[in-house]
Amino acid sequence: MIETFENTRLAFKDRSDRELRKAYWLFRLVGNPFLVKVGAIKLRIALWLRLPVNWILKPTIFSHFCGGEQISECRATIEKLAASGIQTILDYSAEGRETDAEFDRTAHEVMETIKKAASDKNIPYAVFKPTGMARFGLLEKLQSGEVLTEAEQGELERVHERIGSICRLAEETGVPVMVDAEESWVQDAVDRLVENLTLQYNKGRPLIFNTLQMYRHDRLDYLKQFFSRSRENGAVPAFKLVRGAYMEKERERAVAMGYPSPIYPDKPSTDEAFDKATRFCLDHVDQMAVCIGTHNEKSCALAAEAMDGLGIPRAHPRVSFAQLLGMSDHLSYPLAAAGFNVCKYVPYGPVRTVIPYLIRRAEENTSVAGQTSRELYLIRKEIQRRKTALT
């Protein structure tokens, strides 16, 4: 499998020469930590001052990593991916919301993605971020065990109503919903919520997916406990496995507040935990569902080999791979061509609301060792291949 991940002709078949050159420059820019740091600060200031930013972002980083500003604008992306056997997960990326009105709008939009998925075979799942439904501070307080004020109790009830409406629609339409994972100081509260939803809605089929960040050293045990509790209660547990996007923030907070970091001390330990979690899910695939969310070649190859070794059909309805739009096409395209279920997270939303997501992608591409250089190496290889093919 690993050799086919070098097949740049396949990986970039949907990219014109112009798009490929654009991607090359984009990854060169985001590969520069200084530029990204300064750029992120400038963007946050521009957002705060309400300066116009669409003109610079939309044709560049936005168009690379996002499907559009609305569901209808994502059509071309969905169709292009589908032509290569890759499915889409529409991800309404509105982050940093604070008011009930904003949370209601986000819940409404997530429900629109469920309706869209119900009518489009190329969209197998919906997704939402817990902090798109609830104020971060509220989740933090809930997790800390502090007593909520009466107003906060009301706020929490409204969060349950929003998420309840989403889950009921998921149940009616049969569209599974993934719940993203966030910082550890709100994640326990999210886990409790999702575990209850799992017990309620996953009777006989995997409908609500929790996300496990395998950079946390408690997640492998948690996976097994969650699995057992669900099975004891007759529910089918479902997980999206990722490594985790907030490593630096997690470590900084742990140091600042003087508690042990929840993150593994090194990358190999995270990698090992991710692959063990994948293996656990594949070993129990008759009782659960898993989405393997990673850009790591080795993890994808190991998972693919394990599936073949265990005799799990490549298109097994309870196993899928997922990557983010604009990243790691060299994994998505060959995996799909080899018959595995593959999805791309396709973020969309008004440019301003997607900015935190874009900043995270840029920061991740500088801080994740090897990721940018890998993307750049492959893009450069394909540009070179096309030049040679012409001569």
Ligand SMILES: Cc1cc2nc3c(=O)[nH]c(=O)nc-3n(C[C@H](O)[C@H](O)[C@H](O)COP(=O)(O)OP(=O)(O)OC[C@H]3O[C@@H](n4cnc5c(N)ncnc54)[C@H](O)[C@@H]3O)c2cc1C
């Ligand atoms: C489809 C999809 C959905 C996602 N959803 C979420 C989500 O809900 N929540 C979320 O937090 N993230 C999410 N992510 C992002 C994900 O957590 C990772 O940040 C990203 O995918 C990079 O990890 P990797 O497995 O792709 O690749 P790799 O490049 O192999 O791994 C990089 C990751 O390894 C870990 N790592 C790096 N260095 C160290 C170190 N020194 N010690 C310990 N660990 C280290 C970090 O998690 C880092 O992000 C998602 C990613 C995908 C593809």
